[in-house]
Amino acid sequence: MGVGRFVYTPILPLMHAGAGLSAGAGANLATANYIGYLLGALVGILAPAVVRSRALLRISLVVLTGTLAAMPGTHDTAVWFALRLLAGVASALIFVIAVSSLLSHLREYPAHLPGWAFGGVGAGIALSGLLVLVLRPVADWRAAWWASAALAAVLAVASWNLRPEVPPTTTQAPQAPQAIQATVATAVTAATVDDSRGPRTHRWFTALFASYTLEGIGYIIAGTFLVAAIEQSSPGPLGGGAWVLVGLAAVPSSALWARLGRRWSRPDLLLAALVVQAVGIALPALIGGAPAALVSAVLFGATFIGVSTLALATGAHLEFPRSVALLTAGYSVGQILGPLAVAPLLHHGYQQALVLAASVVLVAAAAAAVLRIGFPHHMVVVRATAPVRQPAPTESAADAGSHR
Secondary structure (H helix, E strand, O other): OHHHHHHHHHHHHHHHHOOOHHHHHHHHHHHHHHHHHHHHHHHHHOHHHHOOOOHHHHHHHHHHHHHHHHHHHHOHHHHHHHHHHHHHHHHHHHHHHHHHHHHHHHOOOOOOHHHHHHHHHHHHHHHHHHHHHHHOOOOHHHHHHHHHHHHHHHHHHHHHOOOOOOOOOOOOOOOOHHOOOOOOOOOOOOOOOOOOOOOOOHHHHHHHHHHHHHHHHHHHHHOOOOOHHHHHHHHOHHHHHHHHHHHHHHHOOHHHHHHHHOOOOOHHHHHHHHHHHHHHHHHHOOOOOHHHHHHHHHHHHHHHHHHHHHHHHHHHHHOOOOOOHHHHHHHHHHHHHHHHHHHHHHHHHHHHHHHHHHHHHHHHHHHHHHHHHOOOOOOOOOOOOEEEEEEOOOOHHHHHHHHO
């Protein structure tokens, strides 16, 4: 999924140079992928049984690989749009089924295992970025797409026999909604409380929803155009190398932020992660040069999964009905709006787009700061059976699962 969804970022500069793709058309292709991803996630939400389908997993793996291989076969922007749309749908379904499997089969195992598994997204980003970096001196954009398809095929074979989620029993609530809602980031194992109303938490959830939606806008602008922006000011392999660093930094980030959540409250960590991410996004635009690009890559890669982990866990803690589903929807819509919002700025290069993205993430951080005011760190969940203590902010999401 990391290859199929994110390889477009390092290939984009090659398509500008070799395929005649305009900046505006490049933004539209990115939007197509994000629309497809939202559609795939919605399929999982509306039809939870799909997350238990091995056949759908295999079909999605084949479709995703096929869309990568088909990209070099045309110069038609409309066909590219359709292929990236399909790639988004397939990516979401693969991720939904994988998350569902993790939550189902690793329930009795240490909580860091799902976090490391989600590092696979970062590993896919790093591998695809490294692949494009190696091919760039000797091949064109077509070869980059074909090579990424070959890489995706190898990974598809490796994941072909992944066991989907086991069917729910009468004594255990289905895990599908949580799995689907975690498609934005990581497995929040404590997100099993959307079915009950606790204290009224509308004002905190409103701040969280605003923050997470804005993060979707700002993060995806950087996630789409970071490589192109770096290469615009520093031609050569620096942009591709920075993208590899993004992936490498993302690999341990989910487990790292979950561990930090044992010591500090999630709203505090969310605010810190958003500020760090904003700094990382702004660096290539405001300073430029190799050091700024590499630091930017590390800061961005280390935070974009962590922000999602923290936001989803916070939504679950607030007991707001369908909180994680609503947060996922807002984040996905933000991803669609991001490339469209900066499209008019791309005629003047990518620096303005990154500055706008950093500004949006800072506004998201401001909303997270509002979330911290009076945040109900200790809550009692009211159920039909007996009250269960909600975890204190020093408890991780996985630790909360043990209390249930």
